[in-house]
Amino acid sequence: MSKVIVVGGGAAGLVAAWRAASLGHAVLLLEANGRLGVKLRISGGGKCNITHDGPPKTLLAAFAKDQARFLRPSLHAFDNSAVLELLRREGVETYTRDNGRVFPLDRPGSAGLVVAAFEELARRAGVELRTGARVTALRGRAPRLDGLLLDQERLTAEAYILATGGASYPETGTRGEVLGWLRALGVPAQPWFPTLAPIPLQRPQPAWEGVSLRGGELRLSAGPGRRRLAAFAGDVVFTKSGISGPAALELSQGTERARRESVAWLTYASLLDPPESLDLALQAEQRTNPRLLAATWLQRYLPERLVEPLLREAGLDRTMMLKNLPKAGRRALVDLATDLPLGEPQTVPLARGEVAAGGVDLGAVDPHTMALRGWENLRVCGELLDIDGPVGGYNLQAAFSTGFAAGSL
Ligand SMILES: Cc1cc2nc3c(=O)[nH]c(=O)nc-3n(C[C@H](O)[C@H](O)[C@H](O)COP(=O)(O)OP(=O)(O)OC[C@H]3O[C@@H](n4cnc5c(N)ncnc54)[C@H](O)[C@@H]3O)c2cc1C
The missing domain is CATH 3.50.50.60 (FAD/NAD(P)-binding domain)
Structure with a gap:
């Protein structure tokens, strides 16, 4: 002994x-x-x-x-x-x-x-x-x-x-x-x-605190439209300063490593429809349902609280009907519905992992x-x-x- x-x-x-x-x-x-x-x-x-x-x-x-x-x-x-x-x-x-x-x-x-x-x-x-x-x-x-x-x-x-x-x-x-x-x-x-920490964002959305994005995957890339570095399927929840939830936690280590190396960029991608087929579906809807509001259409894909501010940011009026939607507006809607930009992360805090x-x-x-x-x-x-x-x-x-x-x- x-x-x-x-x-x-x-x-x-x-x-x-x-x-x-x-x-x-x-x-x-x-x-x-x-x-x-x-x-x-x-x-x-x-x-x-x-x-x-x-x-x-x-x-x-x-x-x-x-x-x-x-x-x-x-x-x-x-x-x-x-x-x-x-x-x-x-x-x-x-x-x-x-x-x-x-x-x-x-x-x-x-x-x-x-x-x-x-x-x-x-x-x-x-x-x-x-x-x-x-x-x-x-x-x-x-x-x-x-x-x-x-x-x-x-x-x-x-x-x-x-x-x-x-x-x-x-x-x-x-x-x-x-x-x-x-x-x-x-x-x-x-x-x-x-690792396994919430991710603060450069442009947080405190008004969306508590809102979840579900059914898709969080994607990490080396800048907007650049090479994909990693992705994790799962929910994301908005916090006062950024995002949390299972997908954010799992991608936090990779995000911080990417951020320290160069630029890191996050989006939340819906896995339901690829952009091309959603675009075709939206064009068909413009013909069959021209008086439908763009906002109502977007609500099928994104939580209601996000829709109005996102439309505003894309330069679209919340009362706009599908029949009046210009081509660029249609593209913007499809992009938002399929790959919502969350933007650049800030330093992922060691203390909160x-x-x-x-x-x-x-x-x-x-x-x-x-x-x-x-x-x-x-x-x-x-x-x-x-x-x-x-x-x-x-x-x-x-x-x-x-x-x-x-x-x-
Ligand atoms: C919020 C949160 C939720 C989590 N949930 C889960 C979960 O549900 N499932 C899961 O698998 N994991 C979970 N984890 C991770 C898991 O808790 C840790 O991985 C695990 O506790 C590690 O065990 P450990 O004994 O190595 O360290 P700890 O459990 O952290 O124990 C280390 C101990 O050492 C003591 N200590 C440190 N320095 C000194 C010193 N100099 N002198 C004397 N004592 C010292 C500390 O006070 C501490 O009590 C979670 C972690 C957090 C923070």
Whole structure:
């Protein structure tokens, strides 16, 4: 039995601490916040999308190739069914939505029940839990860490597991500073980068706040009418400062990368009719239904609140009938209906991402044990690793699986 210090009481740290204690180690868990699992508690809008349904192969397919290769051993050792079985034994029943996302049964504060279950597991296994304990420095150099500082207090152990998470939502305790310390110790790491974040726009539409665009795809290109860089099918919701919703979150990392390289341009494309056939349909409608308002026609494709301002911007009067629509106006209507310009994005904020991309290079870590290569007593797990999955329970599963591997000392 050896003494192990786990830093970070989130998804990965709780599992790592419980696992190490279950294997007979004397475990001290240090958490900066006054309570454990603060980010877990706000996950899934407070409902906590614990994991995703399906065999490990399907889960791995959701991650980038290098990340999937890295996650394979730890996910197989502690997969989604193992997580759910553990929670079930602690009284947390779950259900799977049609889209494969797994949640605790709908009850107020259900995310809190998940935290309580992991906390109870850790306590029962004998983990010493210390909250309000922010580690302020690491001491030592490869191949051994000699200790940690909590301000003036120095703590030592035979092994250390760092599970301090990413750098988004800093108010939940994750400020990302541990990555800087690791780099100073020579550990290779990628800088934090925003992902799964809302996208602010250069020309936001606060009047459209809350309006959704549905059934199409958000497209990212290198400027108006320029090369398409990426697209994601799904809804977009207007916010005061830009756009959010599933498609915006998934495209936020690519948008920020494109924006930093040159120009990024966003549009929302309807997938129903290609522009050519919609144009023909509109011409036919001009003949058969000449008194129909252009505004009424456009409302078939776009939310009502958007129609009048968009017509105005296109130089069309809201009382204009189809019979009076000039050719350029017809083109403008078809363009708006099929590929609505949202314009240039502003800087995507790291702080507002559900996950922070970047972190410890996966090549520097043994994927079976989470041990840092070149170090004898130091392991890293969870979002501190350079892993970022899509929305859907994948990120928590990655934290649970890598935490389990790190705690298997
Ligand atoms: C709003 C939001 C919703 C989300 N919803 C989901 C979801 O539904 N499903 C999903 O799969 N993922 C979701 N995620 C992502 C998921 O929550 C994270 O990927 C996951 O919590 C990462 O686990 P972790 O243990 O690595 O880090 P965290 O859970 O962030 O835990 C790290 C802990 O380390 C502590 N810490 C940091 N530095 C120190 C220090 N120096 N000393 C001591 N302690 C320290 C922090 O206080 C924190 O408690 C969401 C994220 C956000 C922000």
